[in-house]
Amino acid sequence: MVDRMHKRVCIRRIAGHPPEKWPGTNRLAPFTLAVAMMIFFVSRFPSRSDTPAASGLPATAPGMVSNAPPAEAVVELAPSQLNAIQIAPVGIGLFPVDVEALGNIDYNEDLSVQVFPSYQGKIITAFASLGDAVQTGQPLYTIDSPDLIQAESTLITAAAQEVLYSNELARASILYGTNGVSQREHEQAVNDEQTANGALKAAREAVRIFGKTADEMDRIIATRQLDPALVVRSPVTGRITARNAQPGLLAQPGNAPAPYTVADLTTKWMVANAAESDSPLLKVGQPFRATVMALPGRVFTGKIARLGAAVDPISHRLMVRGELTDPGHELTPGMLASFKIQIQEPVTGIALPANGVVRNGDGTKAAWVTTDRHHFYQRLLKLGREDHGQYQVLAGLQPGELAVTDGAVFISNILYAPPTD
Numbered sequence: 001m002v003d004r005m006h007k008r009v010c011i012r013r014i015a016g017h018p019p020e021k022w023p024g025t026n027r028l029a030p031f032t033l034a035v036a037m038m039i040f041f042v043s044r045f046p047s048r049s050d051t052p053a054a055s056g057l058p059a060t061a062p063g064m065v066s067n068a069p070p071a072e073a074v075v076e077l078a079p080s081q082l083n084a085i086q087i088a089p090v091g092i093g094l095f096p097v098d099v100e101a102l103g104n105i106d107y108n109e110d111l112s113v114q115v116f117p118s119y120q121g122k123i124i125t126a127f128a129s130l131g132d133a134v135q136t137g138q139p140l141y142t143i144d145s146p147d148l149i150q151a152e153s154t155l156i157t158a159a160a161q162e163v164l165y166s167n168e169l170a171r172a173s174i175l176y177g178t179n180g181v182s183q184r185e186h187e188q189a190v191n192d193e194q195t196a197n198g199a200l201k202a203a204r205e206a207v208r209i210f211g212k213t214a215d216e217m218d219r220i221i222a223t224r225q226l227d228p229a230l231v232v233r234s235p236v237t238g239r240i241t242a243r244n245a246q247p248g249l250l251a252q253p254g255n256a257p258a259p260y261t262v263a264d265l266t267t268k269w270m271v272a273n274a275a276e277s278d279s280p281l282l283k284v285g286q287p288f289r290a291t292v293m294a295l296p297g298r299v300f301t302g303k304i305a306r307l308g309a310a311v312d313p314i315s316h317r318l319m320v321r322g323e324l325t326d327p328g329h330e331l332t333p334g335m336l337a338s339f340k341i342q343i344q345e346p347v348t349g350i351a352l353p354a355n356g357v358v359r360n361g362d363g364t365k366a367a368w369v370t371t372d373r374h375h376f377y378q379r380l381l382k383l384g385r386e387d388h389g390q391y392q393v394l395a396g397l398q399p400g401e402l403a404v405t406d407g408a409v410f411i412s413n414i415l416y417a418p419p420t421d
Helices: 002-015 025-044 079-084 146-177 183-209 214-223 276-281 408-416
Strands: 074-076 086-089 091-107 112-115 121-126 139-144 229-233 238-243 260-263 267-275 287-292 300-307 317-325 336-353 365-370 375-387 390-395 402-406
Touching: 074 408, 079 408, 091 276, 091 287, 091 375, 091 390, 121 146, 121 229, 139 260, 146 183, 146 214, 183 214, 267 276, 267 336, 276 317, 287 317, 317 336, 336 375, 336 402, 365 408, 375 408, 402 408
Parallel strands: none
Antiparallel strands: 074 375, 086 402, 091 267, 091 336, 112 260, 121 139, 139 229, 238 260, 267 317, 287 300, 287 336, 300 317, 336 390, 365 375, 365 402, 375 390
């Protein structure tokens, strides 16, 4: 109160004089200005020692709970709680170095054949159904072919001519021996027989192209009856993957759709799309593993057979095609599949099961280790690759240490939310 009255008296005194007459003005002005600036900067910028980071406290807002694990996190389990976890020494494992890609299963187009007839004609009978297993040479369908009728007619004529000229040569040979015919006539008979024999061979070959066997041709010659049904057989062993053979349909060579498509399903293609960034790592011959959602737990293996010549300009992905064996026909073309392509030899590292790793609230990964199987200490980890439920531990554990391999989350729950009575 006294200070405020003193300030008012001073103000009233100074107010009656001009500034240049105020007492001590010229002497105190610089000092007063410097003090005011120091007070301003100190109040505006606190010292670093007052910040949470410098003091070692978590940088959290007032009223918020930190997700970081407590320092020196230790949990003691009762004997009854030990049944919920599994403990084992930390071991060593092999971790493949691979590139992951998504794709699908497809037919092996090198072993998939569209079965067209050699000549056009209307389909008479279709013997196989979609999905049937067929063998090489098995009849698939028959067609009524005018070209086959013409070829068989030529065969019958050539066979008759061959018999005729053979008989004439036989008679000419007998007469020539008794001077009944001249040498010129005998030579003409020999020439006619040879020409007829060549024409018969050509006619048989023409009919054979239509799929007729030697026995069938002999029967046509012997009975002098035409067989207009052209039998189209399977060129490979496999399964019927497409069928468009309806009786009465006009089938023509190379005119899609083919009446039948036969594919060898013992090998299939995997067609994947690898990221552009992974394309320099991929090489023909690299092994890969494939899994499909329809068959959980099953792993199919194969090797890369071909790489795309260019990266897709829209998706920026490279086409990768590989071949895999499927003797049990478990894979169906069109299935969505995940592929892991091995780009180098597996690496050796410390291995810890996935159930032994926990993720803390701040994003760090940790494991629980023990020395007496009752007190458990949290150890922060640096993880690498993951394969078959095992994590590669780059830092944080040493081989032989006792660690929780199953039930690590159980211990973390006790740490953050201990049970209450």
